[in-house]
Every structure is written in C-alpha cells, then in structure tokens.
Amino acid sequence: MALQELVDKTVQGLGYELVEIERSAGGLLRITIDHPWAPGVERFITVEDCEKVTRQLQFGLEVEGVEYRRLEVSSPGIDRPLRRVSDFERFAGALVDLTLKAPLGSAAGGQVHASRKKFRGTLERVAPSEPGGAVQWQLLWTEEPPAAKPGKKPGKKAQPLPVNVLGFTLDELRDARLAPVVNFKGRGGAADTD
Known part of the structure; x- marks a missing residue:
C-alpha cells in the first residue's frame, strides 16, 4: 500500500x-x-x-x-496550507498568502511589478460565469503604505489605498497558506478594558 x-x-x-x-x-x-x-x-x-x-x-x-x-x-498551525478546493471554500474571507507558479507579467497592466509572484490579501470565491463552469477565486489586496519617517505621525488626510483584485485558478498556484495573524487580545478580538 x-x-x-x-x-x-x-x-x-x-x-x-x-x-x-x-x-x-x-x-x-x-x-x-x-x-x-x-x-x-x-x-x-x-x-x-x-x-x-x-x-x-x-x-x-x-x-x-x-x-x-x-x-x-x-496540527496545521496558524499558517495552515490550503491544498484542496474544500480548504479554499472553508477559508473564504480569510487573510491568505499566495505564491503563483509564474509571475503576472504584463497581465497586471503596469499596476504590479511584472515579476511579482507573492501576494497577501482576502480570499474570495467568484461564481462561475456560465452554468457548470469552473469556480474561480480572487484575492483582494492593497499595497503597503510608504513608511512614515520616525517620530512623524501619519497625516489625517491620508488617502485610503486602492484595493487590487487578483483573479486566479487553483492550478496557477505554487503555494497557498493562511496568513499568520497573531492577536494577543484574545479570541473575542476586542481589547479588554479595565
């Protein structure tokens, strides 16, 4: 066996x-x-x-x-690998790290570096465009804001960063994992008040 x-x-x-x-x-x-x-x-x-x-x-x-x-x-840990379709369905809406098999190239329209393969964002399921069609997935992500100078507070008029969408199929992925997010405030998510 x-x-x-x-x-x-x-x-x-x-x-x-x-x-x-x-x-x-x-x-x-x-x-x-x-x-x-x-x-x-x-x-x-x-x-x-x-x-x-x-x-x-x-x-x-x-x-x-x-x-x-x-x-x-x-156990799979906080950076659990996503391998099967059921894993992607289970963790739709979660923050994930994706690595593509091939870089985006010119398909990104100049918004993303052509050789980029790694992305972090929110996983979403996209309904098939035709009945019986393959399920598609997308990742919603934003670029990290430029780092502020030490000691300088961010401005109140800071513009929200645009949300980018990366559509993909599971066969285009080299690796997919839950993004390790550690919350020291407990499972409820809200800070304890004393």
Whole structure:
C-alpha cells in the first residue's frame, strides 16, 4: 500500500482530515492533521488528537514496512496550507498568502511589478460565469503604505489605498497558506478594558 493511501485511510478512519505528508532528510515523517470542516463549527487539534493518530500510524507503518526514523503528527498551525478546493471554500474571507507558479507579467497592466509572484490579501470565491463552469477565486489586496519617517505621525488626510483584485485558478498556484495573524487580545478580538 502506498504511503499516502495508508496515512489517509488511517487518519480518516480516526475521524480526522489529512492536511499534508512531508518526508525530510534524516528519516523524519511529518503528518499534519485537522478536524473535518463543518460550517459554523471551529475545532482545534489537541495533543491528545496527535497522540491518538501517532499510535495508530506507528502500528500501520510497521505492518506495511515503511522506513522512517521519527514520526511527527501535528496540527496545521496558524499558517495552515490550503491544498484542496474544500480548504479554499472553508477559508473564504480569510487573510491568505499566495505564491503563483509564474509571475503576472504584463497581465497586471503596469499596476504590479511584472515579476511579482507573492501576494497577501482576502480570499474570495467568484461564481462561475456560465452554468457548470469552473469556480474561480480572487484575492483582494492593497499595497503597503510608504513608511512614515520616525517620530512623524501619519497625516489625517491620508488617502485610503486602492484595493487590487487578483483573479486566479487553483492550478496557477505554487503555494497557498493562511496568513499568520497573531492577536494577543484574545479570541473575542476586542481589547479588554479595565
């Protein structure tokens, strides 16, 4: 049985979703798992989840004779990779980092450097233009404002930056991940007032 098939079957059998399999030098086999997506329900992978999957995978890998030195099962983290269509649907509206396979070239109409491949913005789904057509995706992003001189406050008349739109299909992407945004104010998003 192929490694991908074995790991996927084991992880799904335990009620989880396989996000990624990674083999690296030194015999490390890294498996990333998550809970299956249900709209409106946000669950996080715990240490106990990783332990349960690790125990079952160790048994399965031994039976199949898969060579590895160290097995690591983990959660996807704050920069979760987006691989499948279901990942993009799940995280529509989220801030993501995209890397294209090829630079935009002259298609950007001079608004973006022709060799640019990396973008950060809000992911949106675009309805197909024709019935039964392929689902398209777009990224809404703005350029970073020029840095102010140290000690100088930004002006009150600062103009809002224009929003750019980058349309793409999943086969044009080299990599897509959630943008790691850390909020030290808690899950509610509002600052605690004392």
